[in-house]
Amino acid sequence: MTNLISADLLDEIIEFRRDLHKHPELSWQEKRTCAKICEKLQSWGISHRVVAGTGIIAEINPGLTNEFLAFRADIDALPVCEETGLEFSSVNSGVMHACGHDGHTSMLLGTIKTLALQNLPYSLRFLFQPGEEHGNGASRMIEEGALENVAAIFGGHVDRHYTPGEIIISSGAVNASTDQFHITINGQGGHGARPHESIDTVVIGSLIVMALQTIVSREVDPAKPSVISVGVFSAGTASNVIAGTAKLEGTIRALDNDVRYYLRESIKRIALSVGGLHGANVEVNFIDGTPPLINEKNMADLSQEAARTVVENEQIKGLYTANMGGEDFSYYLEHVPGSYVRFGSQIKGRENFPAHSSKFDIDESVLAIGAAYFSAVARIAGQKFLE
Incomplete structure (x- = not known):
């Protein structure tokens, strides 16, 4: 040196x-x-x-x-x-x-x-x-x-x-870019013994978490690294109560701006679709991070x-x-x-x-x-x- x-x-x-x-x-x-x-x-x-x-x-x-x-x-x-x-x-x-x-x-x-x-x-x-x-x-x-x-x-x-x-x-x-996403799932709470009377947001949230993992693995060019990670899943108040509301929070990482915005659109599409499939109302919001x-x-x-x-x-x-x-x-x-x-x-x-x-x-x-x-x-x- x-x-x-x-x-x-x-x-x-x-x-x-x-x-x-x-x-x-x-x-x-x-x-x-x-x-x-x-x-x-x-x-x-x-x-x-x-x-x-x-x-x-x-x-x-x-x-x-x-x-x-x-x-x-x-x-x-x-x-x-x-x-x-x-x-x-x-x-x-x-x-x-x-x-x-x-x-x-x-x-x-x-x-x-x-x-x-x-x-x-x-x-x-x-x-x-x-x-x-x-x-x-x-x-x-x-x-x-x-x-x-x-x-x-x-x-x-x-x-x-x-x-x-x-x-x-x-x-x-x-x-990478560092955007955040916040997903709120509004269903119908109820007794854990009678799930047919409810719209279970824990189940819906779980389906959304798993579905989000298919975006990077199946929708994004493998030569363009990206990450979607759910860091927060909050729902429920008791073991025998079906949660009427659930919240997911996570991070989105991408090295390419086109991929960055594609990931956001895919998260929104999947979350709304899974919620609609099970009769829940879903809201998706993003917080811009660094590019x-x-x-x-x-x-x-x-x-x-x-x-x-x-x-x-x-x-x-x-x-x-x-x-x-x-x-x-x-x-x-x-x-x-x-x-x-x-x-x-x-x-x-x-x-x-x-x-x-x-x-x-x-x-x-x-x-x-x-x-x-x-x-x-x-x-x-x-x-x-x-x-």
């Missing part, structure tokens, strides 16, 4: 990451986190402003070029009780940086310090975004001007599936060019499999070109603790890799977009 950040800067951002990890804050509650980032930026003389409540926009060389290159890190934590045993484990009960956002934030700070010292002839913008875990932080940042005069945007995520030093870059869809995150090939190529200045060719990899998790960075890419990559952060002995696990942790050497990569992107993308 070449062109990494200085040892002193790495120590500084590791210390910052550990402080954030010890004091995690949930989405839209990141007040201390925001204050600590601002304090660091102020100490470095970096122009910045607070937006979206607890978000931050920092800039280097504003006005030097007509447009900015933008870089984003998410700053929020999760409602998880930490079980890592780390010396800097969370002191906030029931809250944990179980997805690596403490690492992303520290990595971006390392990028800022590195680029501030390089005096690049470009305008650079850095977004510290709240609310990613709620899926609406990016939209709020956009509403408050995060993408004004932005030519391209770049981001990344730590990944325990890959080893430190590996940068994972793929073109096409790299994260699929799609890297255009030319932007993935630019990321690979930058990565080659930081790590060896064999350390640049594509995704092993389709990633059906969501990421609200996708909202930025609906407005401007950009690229989203993953950074290997696996710790030996912790390979089986996934993101959102109470035992999740990262190899902190990833902070140097990420900061060096984003710095390389700034140099290369600046030549492409701003000269």
Whole structure:
């Protein structure tokens, strides 16, 4: 590996990451986190402003070029009780940086310090975004001007599936859409001993659950990964009472927007049909989630060019499999070109603790890799977009 950040800067951002990890804050509650980032930026003389409540926009060389290159890190934590045993484990009960956002934030700070010292002839913008875990932080940042005069945007995520030093870059869809569905079934309650007097919503709901599983397996091209999962099935009040109402809730994941909307229509068609077949009234509602995150090939190529200045060719990899998790960075890419990559952060002995696990942790050497990569992107993308 070449062109990494200085040892002193790495120590500084590791210390910052550990402080954030010890004091995690949930989405839209990141007040201390925001204050600590601002304090660091102020100490470095970096122009910045607070937006979206607890978000931050920092800039280097504003006005030097007509447009900015933008870089984003998410700053929020999760409602998880930490079980890592780390010396800097969370002191906030029931809250944990179980997805690596403490690492992303520290990595971006390392990028800022590195680029501030390089005096690049470009305008650079850095977004510290709240609310990613709620899926609406990016939209709020956009509403408050995060993408004004932005030519391209770049981001990344730590990944325990890959080893430190590996940068994972793929073109096409790299994260799935994350819509929700809510199905309400209204039948006729009654005595469990006399089912013929009732319209049993537990039976109808069960039929709907099973029928929904045929959509992906029988209606969608197998080459286009998608998922329909029912996570909530609530009905009934007693063992001898037939439930008159049942509710189903679930998630829809797709890497293709056409498939995304087809799944919604199929869920509605099947739920209404099964309900009608058994004499129940069924309502189906959807809650929009994040869209699929799609890297255009030319932007993935630019990321690979930058990565080659930081790590060896064999350390640049594509995704092993389709990633059906969501990421609200996708909202930025609906407005401007950009690229989203993953950074290997696996710790030996912790390979089986996934993101959102109470035992999740990262190899902190990833902070140097990420900061060096984003710095390389700034140099290369600046030549492409701003000269």
